[in-house]
Amino acid sequence: MAGSLVPVVIEDGVVPGLEADRGLVTRKSTAERVAGVLRKRIAEGFFLPGGRLSEQDIGNALGVSRNTLREAFRLLTHERLLAHELNRGVFVRIPSVEDVVDIYRVRKIIECAAVRGLKAKPASFARIKEKVEIGDEAARTGNWKDLGTANVWFHQELAALSGSERVNELVGRLTAELRLVFHIMAEPRRFHERYLPRNHEILDRIEAGDGPGAEQLLLKYLDDAEEQLVGAYADRAEAARAAIAAE
Amino acid sequence: MAGSLVPVVIEDGVVPGLEADRGLVTRKSTAERVAGVLRKRIAEGFFLPGGRLSEQDIGNALGVSRNTLREAFRLLTHERLLAHELNRGVFVRIPSVEDVVDIYRVRKIIECAAVRGLKAKPASFARIKEKVEIGDEAARTGNWKDLGTANVWFHQELAALSGSERVNELVGRLTAELRLVFHIMAEPRRFHERYLPRNHEILDRIEAGDGPGAEQLLLKYLDDAEEQLVGAYADRAEAARAAIAAE
């Protein structure tokens, strides 16, 4: 019985299955934790696109010094969530229409490649299916906010099929950037709903092991989403910028 | 005559064609300039993988405060050029074998997609050809260092066919990371040379407008390069780590 508490050492001091807990031990610097908080706040719309983030105010609110806060700002600026203007401060970024087009350009490349090079991985299939079902449930209960996030997760799982850490990170950043776009659109309710049936279609192809088929559907999906988004976004983004200027 | 110096204002205070000069006015903060210097130094091998970057020493050498320097460190850590270990400092990163595999995984996705979706763009064709010729010249004169950088440029131009700002940035980061690998290998001389003929083959296909054909060659190219690199790298990386530990 007591044996179950003794680490199972195979050889060379390697304790298998323990590396997973590495993240729990790894402490993070204050700047990174602050960046995490701000990242979450931006994602949920607490800080709206175009808004300025005052060093003084946020520093006081979070109880960290300006220097530490500035390190956090650098991180988020690098992720394109904030825009840094010299001597003016940092602002929540307002993606341009060109940004949206470029984001979809990259998503098409990444997600389609991941789906096309499909390998049989039951574990990830389950995760994809799970995300689709979460989306269904959200739509049924009319929880539009959850529907949006479920859809994001669905696409992140698709990208994860590539099995690449860097791809996962990249897609995470792209979707975080897209969230800014949706905050400006301010009507994500109806936007995602229409794509629910397509999620199922894509999932079916994937489960059938039909990579190219899934890719074709996904590409059309992304093309349509981009077109719909870009069409409605052009004015909105400009209006958001104007609103900031006029405030 | 004097009229040519007068801004042509159409309406609403808009001066057309001037936005392009925006980048020239944009000053950079000290932290970004410092990051630029360090980035260059790392690329050229002045700071070798595994080496520690002392806040004190580098701060004194560059004449900037620790705070500013730390902002620069954050930037480069985010780019995976530096590794930040809490309370131990920042080190020039030693990519793992898994990193190399992942880098090539992403490169295959990105570069192949860019080449496949080939559109007729004479300007970029010329740029690609130029890079190939620079490589030829470097090989002829036995300038192995230049050969390596020319090869990097060649691939960056291929990726640029995608027409995506984000793809360009990503590929730039990946190749910067790969440079770390080559610094550890310490023998880039012969590595790139064997791929010169393939550069030409790929270029030919591209100029012929044969996207899929070029993609096929490029994929094989990257597979071979990865295999060769990974095979030789596994020991080297471990040796580099051990050397640091034993120093």
Place this chain on the structure above:
DNA sequence: CGGTAGGGATTGTTGAACAATTCCACAAGA
């Protein structure tokens, strides 16, 4: 030989200070 208790060096973080720049309101002039 292994463990451990210093102690020096380095990083983590803060707070204050000052310079540089922007912003805004207001006045002066065409």
Place this chain on the structure above:
DNA sequence: TCTTGTGGAATTGTTCAACAATCCCTACCG
């Protein structure tokens, strides 16, 4: 009325000094 200075307040850019926390190494001790 519109543009053009001109102050001063507010904010950012950067440095500096200080202290806490942590790591690393050495010497000591069982």
